[in-house]
Amino acid sequence: MSLLDIRKLNVTFGHGSNPFRAVSGLDLSINSGEILGIVGESGSGKSVTMLAMMGLIDAPGIVTAENLSFAGQDLIGMKPAQKRQIIGRDIAMIFQDALTSLNPAYTVGDQLIETLKQHTPLRGAALKARALELLEQVEIPDAKSRLNAYPHQLSGGMSQRVMIAMAIACKPKLLIADEPTTALDVTVQAQIMELLVNLQKQNDMALILITHDLAVVAEIAQKMVVMYAGEVVETSATDTLFATPRHPYTQALLSSIPEHSKGARRLNTLAGVVPGQYDRPTGCLLSPRCLYANAQCASQHPPIIPIAGTSVRCFTPLDSNGIPSHE
Structure with missing residues (x-):
């Protein structure tokens, strides 16, 4: 049984004659200990999908699904109080912009302790000790002094590490990282990705990595989901997807990676x-x-059709030579 299983997820905004379906008929699953990459351009519905799964879509958004289950529990039919026991503890999310996700009015220690209070029995000195342990676990230098620091006193990389510490505070079974390297220097991006992978292995978590950068997930994800305009257009093992993309959109994304344009006068674009x-x-x-x-x-x-272990939404999927089947 999959740890997370989503079938026919729809997220709709607006009413009347022309509602906007931001996510349409989405199927997705991930097993314990697996790393799944979700890729696509901005506006493809990657973040909305995960926010819907976590119950973070507010009105006028409407979320429906044939199945939305986590560890065998139905998230759609679950009462809000029950869901609050799971979200933040068993399922945690690192949001896109750490600088705006942290509360500027509270210290790093206060925000970590608040998370621990909500989901663990720890109290008193044990809370502060656990908060310090978390900062050390995400490799923040001089962690003890950082407990009393405010978000504006931290660099972008340190802020992101604090967000990761908050996310793993309760040892979640599933961690969702939404563009975790946005606005960070290249060297810091590599450090953050290495940290996430190490934590995933140490805690045997499932990790969903949302990004528009295929190079970020190329070497760490076992499985890839490619989204476009709110739909899944291709699902495949990572090695297979990079070697033989079946959907024209996947092919275009891979072609736009700078390494694939070496020697050319211009980068490939879509x-x-x-x-x-x-x-x-x-x-x-x-x-x-x-x-x-x-x-x-x-x-x-x-419709979605299966091809050699890959699922692809295309009438004329590409063959192993990158040529559409109708040619």
């Missing part, structure tokens, strides 16, 4: 933008940007 509420195509959502789109793509919405 023209256009992810469609919004008022410019969504009738058929395949990628069709206006796809080099291989045909009349069927423009008029019909493609």
